[in-house]
Amino acid sequence: MKSVHVIGAGVEGQEGFSGRALELIKQAGVLMGGERQLELFPDFGGEKVAIGNNLGEVVERLKKSDRRVVILASGDPLFFGIGRYLLRNLPDEDFEFVPNVSSVQYAFAKIKVPWDDAVSVSAHGRGLKGAVDRIVANDKVAVLTDERNTPAAIAAELLERGRSGYAAWLCENLGGDDERIVETDVKGLLEIAAAPLNVLILIKEYEAAGEGYVPALGIPDDEFATIKKLITKEEVRAVSLAKLRLCHDMTLWDVGAGSGSVSIEADHLLPNGRIFAVERNEQCLEHIKGNLNKFNARHVTLVEGEAPACLETLPDPDRVFIGGSGGNLYDILQAVDARLPADGRVVLNAVTLDTLTAANEFFDNAGYQVEVATVNIARTRPLTDYKMFEAFNPVFVVTAVKE
Structure with missing residues (x-):
């Protein structure tokens, strides 16, 4: 195969080509492109080949060609164009790209x-x-x-x-x-x-909701619409997010999202990442939708369904937070283990010894490094004559790192 020139056609017709691009086309023995691009050169003396949807045929033809080939593409061939496909299937030294003005x-x-x-x-x-x-x-x-x-x-x-x-x-x-x-x-x-x-x-031009919200860890619990008790308390939320060790472009699964509070706080920690908030409870789903809009969560996708079945279509996670399992903890952990890469992290919040024991047993058997932190929260009661503390049930924050 001789060198192939992939030339971008601008939006202005033949006058949009540079002098060098026109000379390369004139010297070509084969001119390939879409019907609209080929129509720009009605007087071309060589062979014209219209490119359809089967790009595999184009690659096979290029492999066998011993003539100079020019491929016409729209705009910049490497901007959502044919260039990516060609470079995936043929050596890059076989090509020269001559870009034009893209439609964007x-x-x-x-x-x-x-x-x-x-x-x-x-x-x-x-x-x-x-x-x-x-x-x-x-x-x-x-x-x-x-x-x-x-x-x-x-x-x-x-x-x-x-x-x-x-x-x-x-x-x-x-x-x-x-x-x-x-x-x-x-x-x-x-x-x-x-x-x-x-x-x-x-x-x-403006945010449809949540104007004035400044992203920060520890959003007060009462800022979220939620079913009573189905929310990760703000202090536990901060510890859990710290244990997840999120980096800017990771994919996070939030299983048993409840109010969506963890996903929402993780949103600004993953500016180039993706978050999937998984929830099955219909009432919780309505609360999550409202909270996502209120806080303008940009990278959160709501997944309606029961885990682990609904996890199958999601991209593989780098991090997983489990706030609730709906009685399917073992099956969820099995599904997570099958998809999580080495050094991936799972953070699980357990409020009962049964959940803590089951999680520890699974992670130990699967060869994870496990750490458990107990978070005990007591807050002063507002609007009382005396500064009394109100204690909450302890939460076990389980952090498991896959070997």
């Missing part, structure tokens, strides 16, 4: 907004919920949508999560005669039937 870059230029601090998200492959997870974690986002995860579908999911505080620009058919840019908001996107070729830009 062009869209920001059209709305006259700097984009060096923007995050780009592709809904294709990631799915609607995964795309919106990324959107709510950032203040300025460019979204490449698809026929299923449309701007309206993305807006509906944002509204479902109470995240309406974004200005929106729907940029359609960029560079074409029918180019259209609509400035609106999240609710307005619901009313627009978007063209298939579009870039959606979302810029946060």
